[in-house]
Amino acid sequence: MGLIDKIKEKAKQNLRTIVLPESEDERVLKATQIVLKDKTAKIVLIGNEEKIKADASKYSVNIDGATIVDPSKFANIDKYIDELVELRKSKNLSRDEAKNLMLTEPRFFGCMMVRLGDADGLVAGSNSPTSDVLRAAIQVIKTAPGINTVSSAFIMETADGKFGDNGLILFADCAVIPEPNSEQLADIASATAATAASVVGLEPRVAMLSFSTKGSASHPLVDKVTKACQILEDRKVDFAFDGELQADAAIVESVGIKKAPNSKVAGRANILVFPDLQAGNIGYKLVQRFSNAEAHGPIIQGLNKPVNDLSRGCSVEDISNLVAITATQIK
């Protein structure tokens, strides 16, 4: 059984309610049909009921069984607005501004449903940039207790099974922090190790990537990565990691042996932590497109409740798969 089938089986065991705020997107309605047919989650669509039903009929999609919530007719809207005003008190968000966000920004409304327990998780981003999804999630759902950094990971399912664990390898952070400092890189490594273990069932082996392997180049950008490794060392984390490593030293055994002979991770990493978002975002898209790999995510890490983002280039299956992943993240 492949990874997604396993995750879907797990999701079916405990049916969760997932909000899909971008009901105007044809792919979202088609994914809703798949999720309801597969019984991997209950779905809440946000928007005008008549329009959603008309669109579903236009696209010949059956969304019977999905709950449709229209913020403009929502009985508890005042409670949601009050909660947002309270959450953004330090930013002086007025009640009118909060009301406007709740009525016009379905991602904010959906995150509030999750925050207040009217839904369990949210998937968005098919029709909005990642930053819009992240802002709603960070402002409304907030970070989990004791966590400072929100980051993300893609589960890459590569076709030939050569890299990572039988072709499964996590890439981080490819979606959230543009220029992570060393502390944040260490946080990204820890969060991704936890995602690898809990969502994919892998024993994490983390490579902290750079353009240098074990001192082969010297530059402040390399120092940032070696400092992140030192932070992980000081934190006494309970997973295998090594750095700084170049990508080939991280994933190709023969190169790992040559460039980092004493490493427990080099040549066999199943998690790649990129030094910044330029490298991470470009890197995952190149692997996805050049090698026809599945890229599941970005799975957002560090939030108090699960919200996951999509690339705007996602397929219908990407959405239904991410709904199942989100459902299994709920504690």
Ligand SMILES: CC(C)(COP(=O)(O)OP(=O)(O)OC[C@H]1O[C@@H](n2cnc3c(N)ncnc32)[C@H](O)[C@@H]1OP(=O)(O)O)[C@@H](O)C(=O)NCCC(=O)NCCS
């Ligand atoms: C994540 C992101 C949306 C944050 O937005 P931002 O406008 O920089 O956020 P701000 O600096 O205004 O901070 C807003 C709040 O979020 C918090 N925050 C921002 N990034 C955070 C992170 N990674 N983890 C935890 N908190 C974070 C800030 O501390 C701030 O908190 P406050 O409002 O309580 O003071 C932004 O970093 C971003 O756009 N990232 C890139 C997304 C992207 O385009 N990815 C590529 C495609 S996938």
Ligand SMILES: CC(=O)OP(=O)(O)O
């Ligand atoms: C994750 C990501 O790159 O999202 P998008 O393609 O929507 O920018």
